[in-house]
Amino acid sequence: MQIEATAIPDVVVITPKRHGDARGFFSESWNRKALSEAGVELPEFVQDNHSLSTAVGTLRGLHYQAPPHAQGKLVRCGRGALYDVAVDARRGSPTYGQWVGEELSFENGRQLWVPAGFLHGFVTREPDTEIIYKCTDHYNQAADGAVRWDSLGIDWGVESPQLSDKDRKAPAFAEWTSPFDTGDAA
Numbered sequence: 001m002q003i004e005a006t007a008i009p010d011v012v013v014i015t016p017k018r019h020g021d022a023r024g025f026f027s028e029s030w031n032r033k034a035l036s037e038a039g040v041e042l043p044e045f046v047q048d049n050h051s052l053s054t055a056v057g058t059l060r061g062l063h064y065q066a067p068p069h070a071q072g073k074l075v076r077c078g079r080g081a082l083y084d085v086a087v088d089a090r091r092g093s094p095t096y097g098q099w100v101g102e103e104l105s106f107e108n109g110r111q112l113w114v115p116a117g118f119l120h121g122f123v124t125r126e127p128d129t130e131i132i133y134k135c136t137d138h139y140n141q142a143a144d145g146a147v148r149w150d151s152l153g154i155d156w157g158v159e160s161p162q163l164s165d166k167d168r169k170a171p172a173f174a175e176w177t178s179p180f181d182t183g184d185a186a
């Protein structure tokens with residue numbers, strides 16, 4: 001397993017080992033003990049999510065669940081390729097408003113840890129791209145929120161992404177009051 005730091009200390013990239021043979025490969029996509037031995041302690045996960053985006057340039061985000069339903073997410077790509085983004089939304093954090101973006105693909109097997117207190121979003125780089133992520137809290141519709149994808153200067157590599165209605169109507173980061181503070185990092 002490989003652990004890579006990012007520009008935001010609480011956000012890490014995890015790449016589990018793949019054991020290749022004539023059939024293909026085998027990989028432990030999640031192993032608490034191995035991660036702990038590598039120095040990464042993550043909270044308990046209670047829900048796994050899986051979505052398919054058919055068109056290249058489909059963008060989902062930037063999403064969050066407000067406390068007390070904030071979610072940390074361990075994100076990977078099941079098929080295709082995507083650019084995954086985490087934005088620090090913890091008021092009082094030295095990296096508040098800063099973001100990290102990582103290319104995650106089926107091919108590279110990389111995973112991004114997005115802690116609670118961060119906005120999360122991604123854009124697909126290939127057709128029929130699947131994302132799979134583990135979450136530290138259950139879905140709660142009333143706590144669900146979004147911030148406009150193009151209000152933080154993130155270079156998504158796409159000009160007119162395919163968006164949901166919710167994401168098209170989301171407020172800009174500058175006009176939004178974050179419900180998170182530094183106590184929310186999971």
Ligand SMILES: Cc1cn([C@H]2C[C@H](O)[C@@H](COP(=O)(O)OP(=O)(O)O[C@H]3O[C@@H](C)C(=O)[C@@H](O)[C@H]3O)O2)c(=O)[nH]c1=O
Binds near residue numbers: 051063
């Ligand atoms: C997120 C979620 C949605 N749903 C339902 C609500 C709705 O009817 C349908 C589609 O929901 P959405 O449009 O919110 O799906 P989507 O735009 O894919 O939302 C997801 O985006 C990524 C970036 C995240 O980080 C996730 O936490 C989540 O917000 O699925 C659940 O039943 N459980 C869930 O956990």
